[in-house]
Amino acid sequence: MSVLEHVAGNLRRLRQQAGLSQQALAEAAQVSRRMLVAIESGDANVSLNTLDRLAAALGVQFADLLKSAAIDDPTRVDALAWRGRDPASRGVMLSSVPAGHQVELWQWTLMPGERYASQADPAGWRELLLVIEGTLTLESIHGMRQFAAGEHMVFASDAGDYAYRNDGDAPLRLVRNVVY
Numbered sequence: 001m002s003v004l005e006h007v008a009g010n011l012r013r014l015r016q017q018a019g020l021s022q023q024a025l026a027e028a029a030q031v032s033r034r035m036l037v038a039i040e041s042g043d044a045n046v047s048l049n050t051l052d053r054l055a056a057a058l059g060v061q062f063a064d065l066l067k068s069a070a071i072d073d074p075t076r077v078d079a080l081a082w083r084g085r086d087p088a089s090r091g092v093m094l095s096s097v098p099a100g101h102q103v104e105l106w107q108w109t110l111m112p113g114e115r116y117a118s119q120a121d122p123a124g125w126r127e128l129l130l131v132i133e134g135t136l137t138l139e140s141i142h143g144m145r146q147f148a149a150g151e152h153m154v155f156a157s158d159a160g161d162y163a164y165r166n167d168g169d170a171p172l173r174l175v176r177n178v179v180y
Contacts, residue, residue, distance in 0.1 A: 006066060006067060006069070006079065007039060007042075007046065007051065007065050007066065008039060008040050008041060008042040010064065010065050010066070010067070011039055011040055011065060012040045014058050014060055014064065014065070015040075015058065018058055018059070022036050022037060025057055025058070029050075029053040031050055031054070039054075048081060048082060051065055051066075061096060061098070062096070063093060063096035066079040066081060067079060073154075075095045075096065075097050075126075075128075075154040076094070076095055076154070077093040077095055078092070078093075078094060079092065079093050080092050081093045094128075094130065095128050095152060097154060097179050098179075099180070100124060100180065101180055102179075103177060103178070103179050104176075104177065104178040104179075105175070105176075106176040106177070106178065107173070107175060108164070108172075108173065108174045108175075108176055109171055109172065109173050110134075110164060110165070110166040110171070110172040111166065111172075112166055112168060112169050113166065113167075114165075114166050114172075115163055115164070115165045116163060116164045117161070117163040118157070118163065120157065120158055120159065120160050121158045121178075121180070122158060122180070123158050124180055125156070125157045125158045125178065125180040126154060126155070126157060126158075126178075126179045127154070127155055127177065127178055127179070128153075128154050128176070128179065129153050129154075129155075129174055129175070129176050129177075130151075130152040130174060130175040131147045131148060131149050131150065131174045132173040132174055132175060133149050133170070133171060133172065133173040134149060134166060134168050134170050134171055134173060135147065135149070135166075135167070135168050135172065136164055136165070136166070136172055136174055137165040137166070137167050138153070138155070138162065138163075138164060138165075139162060139163040139164075140155060140161075140162040141159055141160035141161070141162075142159075
């Protein structure tokens with residue numbers, strides 16, 4: 001999917017909801033009206049920096065410009081936001097959650113049979129996980145769910161005790177973002 005797939009419609013909808021003309025938004029975001037018209041029609045290759053400025057001018061999150069209206073999970077974005085010359089070079093925004101104070105980035109490795117258990121975090125804490133290798137079994141108050149390499153999830157780590165498990169016979173590697 002392309003960065004422009006949802007941006008054009010989202011930008012137009014959000015601009016209209018804010019009661020702004022194209023000229024007013026262009027001025028607030030410090031982009032040309034011509035560029036804004038091209039983005040809204042899906043004809044412009046827009047930079048991530050320009051999208052940041054448009055989101056700020058509209059008072060919305062960057063992810064609000066990218067995400068598909070068909071995705072019901074408010075934390076999931078799953079949108080290609082950048083593509084290089086080589087098709088294998090790309091940046092995909094997987095998820096987005098608001099952060100009030102801090103974001104921590106962790107790299108985890110659990111060997112076969114290993115389990116990490118945690119008590120519930122303070123109110124408002126969330127975790128975003130991306131499985132790099134192996135299969136993660138996530139235990140939470142919602143039961144057990146498994147996530148294979150390449151899958152990601154967001155969960156409220158303040159909702160109750162939780163644990164990560166590696167039930168496989170190979171190492172489990174994951175990236176963990178803690179947001180609070």
